[in-house]
Amino acid sequence: MTRPKIFIDGEHGTTGLQIRTRLAGRADLEIMSIPEAERRNRSLREDMLKEADVAILCLPDDASREAVGILEGANSTRIIDTSTAHRTHPDWAYGFAEMTRGLRDRIAGARLVANPGCYPTGAIGLIRPLVEAGILPADYPVTVNAISGYTGGGKQMIAQMEDEANPDHIAAPHFLYGLTLSHKHVPEMQQHGLIERRPIFSPSVGRFAQGMIVQVPLHMADLNGDPSLEDLHGALASHYAGQSVVEVVPLEESAKLARLDPTALNGTDRMKLYVFGTEGKGQANLVAVLDNLGKGASGAAVQNMDLMLGRAA
Numbered sequence: 596m597t598r599p600k601i602f603i604d605g606e607h608g609t610t611g612l613q614i615r616t617r618l619a620g621r622a623d624l625e626i627m628s629i630p631e632a633e634r635r636n637r638s639l640r641e642d643m644l645k646e647a648d649v650a651i652l653c654l655p656d657d658a659s660r661e662a663v664g665i666l667e668g669a670n671s672t673r674i675i676d677t678s679t680a681h682r683t684h685p686d687w688a689y690g691f692a693e694m695t696r697g698l699r700d701r702i703a704g705a706r707l708v709a710n711p712g713c714y715p716t717g718a719i720g721l722i723r724p725l726v727e728a729g730i731l732p733a734d735y736p737v738t739v740n741a742i743s744g745y746t747g748g749g750k751q752m753i754a755q756m757e758d759e760a761n762p763d764h765i766a767a768p769h770f771l772y773g774l775t776l777s778h779k780h781v782p783e784m785q786q787h788g789l790i791e792r793r794p795i796f797s798p799s800v801g802r803f804a805q806g807m808i809v810q811v812p813l814h815m816a817d818l819n820g821d822p823s824l825e826d827l828h829g830a831l832a833s834h835y836a837g838q839s840v841v842e843v844v845p846l847e848e849s850a851k852l853a854r855l856d857p858t859a860l861n862g863t864d865r866m867k868l869y870v871f872g873t874e875g876k877g878q879a880n881l882v883a884v885l886d887n888l889g890k891g892a893s894g895a896a897v898q899n900m901d902l903m904l905g906r907a908a
């Protein structure tokens with residue numbers, strides 16, 4: 596049997612390296628590789644992109660668009676783009692298999708798959724099932740607060756956080772950014788979250804390499820049908836029933852927690868969803884925990900690749 600050829604463009608970057616590690620033991624695939632020193636060699640990349648069965652782009656947005664341009668026309672390379680460039684484009688399948696019914700099949704048959712952003716994976720994973728269930732009104736003023744490990748900022752931020760000699764060294768243990776409320780993930784959250792108003796998105800970075808918490812606080816009085824915490828939890832649990840990547844933590848278990856660790860799922864490709872609050876107090880905090888490089892990036896890319904190749908995922 597011929598093995599599908601996989602080319603990771605940007606394999607020496609943060610996301611690319613994590614994908615390579617995940618694929619290292621895969622005898623069912625032929626991994627095409629460019630030496631690190633040649634990573635920006637355009638003609639070598641062009642050859643690899645055209646020869647691959649699946650190209651996984653782990654590049655900045657502009658370089659991703661350029662790679663997609665190289666592949667336009669008469670060739671059959673399928674593409675998974677981990678950048679932000681195509682996540683709201685109608686021709687691209689959004690690569691979040693658990694997000695809604697039928698999407699898994701669309702990804703499996705797609706030539707073009709846009710891997711979701713790390714923060715949107717958490718936010719959309721919490722919001723969309725409640726909109727689909729009719730509990731969260733589409734015009735609800737959604738707020739998303741989040742903290743990420745610094746690998747989310749790629750090689751540049753890793754150097755800023757880890758290297759004290761870096762001219763742009765960041766010494767802070769935790770900082771807010773995206774202060775203008777126009778982070779590049781907002782359109783993606785709005786479109787795939789099925790919400791009418793731009794969500795207010797306030798991201799932050801902590802002094803830890805990997806891991807992420809995404810929070811969506813809700814006022815229950817503004818939801819449809821006067822739901823309880825149990826109703827919110829029930830809608831999420833039934834949406835994700837029967838699949839293994841996204842786990843909805845039982846309400847009783849969440850109620851016992853005194854604190855939540857953003858690094859709890861590091862090294863996994865899973866995401867855990869929680870509903871917090873006190874019954875009768877009229878408020879809920881929906882929370883997602885994931886590894887920004889797992890289900891938030893590289894793990895999702897491998898899951899999408901497996902779906903596209905007809906491997907179980």
Ligand SMILES: NC(=O)C1=CN([C@@H]2O[C@H](COP(=O)(O)OP(=O)(O)OC[C@H]3O[C@@H](n4cnc5c(N)ncnc54)[C@H](OP(=O)(O)O)[C@@H]3O)[C@@H](O)[C@H]2O)C=CC1
Binds near residue numbers: 610656678748750
């Ligand atoms: N890190 C994360 O948590 C997540 C990242 N992503 C997305 O993944 C993509 C990659 O991000 P990340 O891995 O963090 O970034 P990195 O900066 O760590 O890696 C990017 C890689 O792409 C290479 N590269 C840059 N420009 C070009 C070019 N024109 N031609 C060829 N190679 C190029 C870089 O090489 P060089 O070293 O020379 O610059 C580097 O090896 C981004 O679009 C990002 O938005 C998505 C979800 C989460």
Ligand SMILES: CC(=O)N[C@@H](CCC(=O)OP(=O)(O)O)C(=O)O
Binds near residue numbers: 779
């Ligand atoms: C901590 C940090 O800087 N995170 C990045 C988002 C992660 C990323 O680059 O991934 P996407 O491809 O999903 O945009 C940012 O806020 O720009």
